[in-house]
Amino acid sequence: MSKYYLFQDVKKCIGCSTCEIQCKNNKELPPGPRLCQIIQVGPKFIGEVPRASFIFMSCFHCENPWCVAACPTGAMQQRSRDGIVFVDKDLCVGCKTCISACPWGAPQWNQNTGKVEKCDYCKDRLDQGLEPACVSTCTTNCLKFGRVEDMTQIRRERHAKYIASLENSAF
Template structure:
């Protein structure tokens, strides 16, 4: 499993797609492939009001990624140092086996190169001490990136604050 985690606070996301656009710009991708995607849920009516939410879907960098084991050329790889799953472009022959193997749809077809592209947490940026492009452009700050243990702590704090505010509002 990756040492890193990309956390989305869905309560803050407004579905602006800035993360998708910045990802595509950073990777110089044409129309079509989206290594990270915003999925719209709704609208649903809650208390007679229409509500929508947005779910951020990057690659999950699985502990035992099916895309890596399915790749016949070894182009789909997992870094041993941190668990990031990435495509070694010069080895990719465009067979799309990894696309079929991934239950999350993380590997995407790039029609301009005839090869696969996917979220790799912008590992070129990480190696320079920078955050992934999607995180740096998030207009509401709903995307957070870091070590798994740090992101787990952020999630716990967020949950505790939500519970505390519910308890305080019932007085």
């Protein structure tokens, strides 16, 4: 399992797609592959007001990734030290088996290179002590990245504040 987790505070996301744009810039991707993407849910009416939510989707870096198991050349790999799943482009032959194997659509086809791309949490940046590109440019700071245990604590604190706000508004 990946020791890292990328958390999105859905309540803060405005759907600006800065994360997608920065990801494409960082990875020098052409139109087509989207290693992370913002999915709009809604709008739906809450009372008389239309509301939409924006969900950030990227690779989940599964504990037992199907894409790695399906890859016939060993191009799709998982780092043993942190569980990050990535593509070794020198080994990728473009067979797209990993794309078919992933239930989340994380591996994406790059027609310019004839190879597969996928989110690798910007492992080159992580190895330099930096955050993934999508997190570093999030305009509302709704994306957080870190160790699983730290992100779990952030989620707990966020939920506790929400519960407290409900209790305070009841008085």
